[in-house]
Amino acid sequence: MHRKTPLITDVAKRAGVSTATVSRVANSPELVSPATAQRVRQAMQQLGYRPNGFAKALITRSSRVLGIVLPDFFGDFYSELLRAADTAARDAGYHLVVSSDARAGSEDVASSLPLNFLDGLIAFISFPDPSLLESVVGLSNSVVLIDSGEHTHDVDRIRIDNASGARSATEHLLAQVPASRCYHVGGPSSNFDAVERATAFAATLSEHGASPASNQIEHGEFSAAWGYAWAMQALEAQPSAPVAVFAANDEIAFGILQAASVLGIAVPERLKLVGFDGARLSTITMPELSTVQVPLDEIGARAISLCIERIRAPQSPYRAVTASTRLIVRSSSR
Amino acid sequence: MHRKTPLITDVAKRAGVSTATVSRVANSPELVSPATAQRVRQAMQQLGYRPNGFAKALITRSSRVLGIVLPDFFGDFYSELLRAADTAARDAGYHLVVSSDARAGSEDVASSLPLNFLDGLIAFISFPDPSLLESVVGLSNSVVLIDSGEHTHDVDRIRIDNASGARSATEHLLAQVPASRCYHVGGPSSNFDAVERATAFAATLSEHGASPASNQIEHGEFSAAWGYAWAMQALEAQPSAPVAVFAANDEIAFGILQAASVLGIAVPERLKLVGFDGARLSTITMPELSTVQVPLDEIGARAISLCIERIRAPQSPYRAVTASTRLIVRSSSR
DNA sequence: TTGAAAGCGCTAACAA
DNA sequence: TTGTTAGCGCTTTCAA
Numbered sequence: 001m002h003r004k005t006p007l008i009t010d011v012a013k014r015a016g017v018s019t020a021t022v023s024r025v026a027n028s029p030e031l032v033s034p035a036t037a038q039r040v041r042q043a044m045q046q047l048g049y050r051p052n053g054f055a056k057a058l059i060t061r062s063s064r065v066l067g068i069v070l071p072d073f074f075g076d077f078y079s080e081l082l083r084a085a086d087t088a089a090r091d092a093g094y095h096l097v098v099s100s101d102a103r104a105g106s107e108d109v110a111s112s113l114p115l116n117f118l119d120g121l122i123a124f125i126s127f128p129d130p131s132l133l134e135s136v137v138g139l140s141n142s143v144v145l146i147d148s149g150e151h152t153h154d155v156d157r158i159r160i161d162n163a164s165g166a167r168s169a170t171e172h173l174l175a176q177v178p179a180s181r182c183y184h185v186g187g188p189s190s191n192f193d194a195v196e197r198a199t200a201f202a203a204t205l206s207e208h209g210a211s212p213a214s215n216q217i218e219h220g221e222f223s224a225a226w227g228y229a230w231a232m233q234a235l236e237a238q239p240s241a242p243v244a245v246f247a248a249n250d251e252i253a254f255g256i257l258q259a260a261s262v263l264g265i266a267v268p269e270r271l272k273l274v275g276f277d278g279a280r281l282s283t284i285t286m287p288e289l290s291t292v293q294v295p296l297d298e299i300g301a302r303a304i305s306l307c308i309e310r311i312r313a314p315q316s317p318y319r320a321v322t323a324s325t326r327l328i329v330r331s332s333s334r
Numbered sequence: 335m336h337r338k339t340p341l342i343t344d345v346a347k348r349a350g351v352s353t354a355t356v357s358r359v360a361n362s363p364e365l366v367s368p369a370t371a372q373r374v375r376q377a378m379q380q381l382g383y384r385p386n387g388f389a390k391a392l393i394t395r396s397s398r399v400l401g402i403v404l405p406d407f408f409g410d411f412y413s414e415l416l417r418a419a420d421t422a423a424r425d426a427g428y429h430l431v432v433s434s435d436a437r438a439g440s441e442d443v444a445s446s447l448p449l450n451f452l453d454g455l456i457a458f459i460s461f462p463d464p465s466l467l468e469s470v471v472g473l474s475n476s477v478v479l480i481d482s483g484e485h486t487h488d489v490d491r492i493r494i495d496n497a498s499g500a501r502s503a504t505e506h507l508l509a510q511v512p513a514s515r516c517y518h519v520g521g522p523s524s525n526f527d528a529v530e531r532a533t534a535f536a537a538t539l540s541e542h543g544a545s546p547a548s549n550q551i552e553h554g555e556f557s558a559a560w561g562y563a564w565a566m567q568a569l570e571a572q573p574s575a576p577v578a579v580f581a582a583n584d585e586i587a588f589g590i591l592q593a594a595s596v597l598g599i600a601v602p603e604r605l606k607l608v609g610f611d612g613a614r615l616s617t618i619t620m621p622e623l624s625t626v627q628v629p630l631d632e633i634g635a636r637a638i639s640l641c642i643e644r645i646r647a648p649q650s651p652y653r654a655v656t657a658s659t660r661l662i663v664r665s666s667s668r
Numbered sequence: 669t670t671g672a673a674a675g676c677g678c679t680a681a682c683a684a
Numbered sequence: 685t686t687g688t689t690a691g692c693g694c695t696t697t698c699a700a
Contacts, residue, residue, distance in 0.1 A: 007678090008677065008678065008679095009677085017686075017687085018686065018687045019677090019678075019679090019687090020679080020680080020688080021685090021687075022678095023678070023679055023680085024679095024686085027680095031686090032685075032686085033685060033686090036686080050449070051450065051678070052392070052677050052678065053449075053450025053451045054389075054392040054397070054450075054676085054677080054678090055388075055392050055676070055677035056450075056678055056679075057388040057451075057692095058386070058388040058676090058677085058693065058694090059678060059679045059680080060679070060692090063448065063451060064448070065448050073413045073416055073417060074410070074413050074614070079407045079408050079413075083434075086433075090446075095431070095433075095446075095447065095448040096432075096433075097399075097432070098430075098431070098432040100417075100420070113429065114397065114398070114399050115384070116384065116385065116386065116388070116390075117387045117397060140339055225618065258620050261620065280408070284558050284559065284592075286592050342695095343693085351670075352670070352671045352672075353671090353693090353695090354671060354672080355669085355670060357695055357696080358670090358696095361695075365670090366670085370669080370670080385694070386692085386694065388693080389692070389694040389695085390693080390694055391676095391694095392676045392677065392678090392692090392693085392695095393676050393695045394676090394694090394695075
């Protein structure tokens with residue numbers, strides 16, 4: 001009753017051929033005569049043969065599995081990135097293993113992923129964490145980084161063009177509200193993307209001859225709770241004149257929207273609001289959220305292709321790709 | 335300049351021992367004298383040795399990697415489940431590979447996961463999909479199902495006690511609003527959990543002597559959009575008397591909340607609302623959402639432990655675990 | 669406590 | 685077109 005997993009030898013025996021032929025049927029069928037191939041395939045089917053992946057990978061030195069490390073699982077941002085990456089990987093005949101370094105804790109990536117089984121690795125790095133960087137870049141696997149930090153390591157990288165999107169958003173707000181009533185509700189002050197967005201906001205204000213007061217740019221975290229908290233204290237005392245807020249991401253904007261509703265501040269009449277990311281969330285807020293679209297699908301797909309290309313050509317020159325962002329104006333800011 | 339990956343033989347040579355000893359240091363250090371072990375460890379360090387996972391797995395027939403298949407990546411529900419599962423897996427010395435069958439399309443699970451490399455598999459099945467079920471249960475791997483469907487296959491299973499939570503929610507609403515003004519906004523009519531929740535709602539109403547009209551129970555999908563759409567048409571024409579709504583999950587409830595805000599319907603004064611899942615979303619809505627808590631962390635952790643136990647004892651009797659749910663009353667319904 | 673040697677299941681020269 | 689055979693890098697008896 002207890003049948004054990006069939007081996008290639010079982011298939012060979014049943015089909016009356018050698019194991020080499022069985023292997024060929026699976027890996028390079030063009031080398032086998034149709035008749036034999038047919039017989040072998042039938043034997044495989046009957047036995048329910050599935051090649052042992054370890055033995056195969058041991059020889060071919062390839063598992064066709066890629067790993068991807070994200071800062072977190074929560075939120076639409078990473079979900080969408082992940083989905084795009086997975087689709088691209090699948091299309092290229094690879095599988096994707098996911099890990100979150102939030103879960104990995106302080107250990108290094110090596111422990112959070114079955115690195116021994118991976119052909120390559122994609123890491124989304126949002127904080128300047130030298131040890132994480134070291135542990136990733138030092139791997140013998142092919143590595144692609146998604147990050148906006150500056151560093152000198154030799155790796156393939158994708159960075160988000162935060163500055164240009166943030167500038168567009170700020171310009172858009174400045175066209176409607178004087179600079180003195182424009183605010184930036186930022187993400188973590190140690191986060192690469194958050195910093196770039198805040199910097200671009202400040203720079204744009206400066207170019208308009210306004211130097212932002214300290215309370216016009218505040219850092220917190222990428223969460224609705226932070227946006228809500230900020231708005232409750234900052235907007236409560238607002239004059240009736242309209243205010244403009246550029247949130248560092250859509251989650252924050254969402255929290256601000258909630259606070260506005262509690263405070264009875266009409267959006268967009270008295271509060272012009274723009275978020276960042278353009279993830280699913282931005283389309284289900286009310287009113288719909290203006291946002292700076294990050295091409296998550298493009299980033300996910302490109303990360304995979306860079307990684308696979310490096311696997312194929314380990315010695316090729318390293319590349320840096322910039323993912324462009326673009327402002328989408330919806331009802332929250334017009 | 336181009337150093338290749340060090341092998342166990344390199345370590346052995348450098349430490350002046352045999353490969354067997356190196357292997358022992360890594361796998362059963364108690365069999366090696368402290369001095370030798372020390373020397374070997376040093377050699378490993380210097381060489382940056384990492385054992386080849388394929389070779390190792392080929393012998394031990396174990397990768398210590400588990401796969402988990404979810405219907406989708408989006409939403410807090412799966413994120414939380416995933417996080418719990420991953421934590422449990424990590425604690426047990428396993429890695430987790432994630433896949434979503436939404437992405438797998440019509441292909442079977444076998445193609446959506448690197449099954450050849452997995453010691454076990456956890457599948458969240460929400461629709462009656464015989465072929466999916468077959469392809470999962472037929473695997474030689476250890477399998478755990480998270481589903482609330484009925485079937486006769488021999489597998490370890492975890493099911494959510496939808497009925498009891500749904501009954502509590504309905505009772506809670508019936509205590510405040512007459513049965514004729516109680517509604518259930520359901521999920522997909524083919525979804526196991528959605529059906530159980532709707533059924534329990536109907537049964538509870540019946541027990542209170544009310545047979546629900548057809549418009550009191552409607553099925554849609556597990557999305558805010560559906561909740562919003564339902565509310566816009568159902569609540570617009572409502573009399574001023576309070577209405578009670580039991581949403582099949584928090585996302586739907588969230589959409590209803592949005593619609594209520596647009597329609598100017600005060601919650602909880604004119605609309606008592608209860609969701610289901612108790613995921614992160616339910617704590618950031620305004621007002622805070624009453625909900626039926628599903629113990630996602632427990633489910634994730636239990637799924638992992640069931641799977642690992644089956645790996646250890648393949649012949650042990652199959653088990654069925656029920657995850658209990660419980661009503662949490664917050665400001666949206668009191 | 670250590671080493672020698674036989675595989676794990678498969679692929680890929682090399683022969684035939 | 686097919687078969688023979690030598691490993692891939694590691695673990696694990698068995699002996700010493």
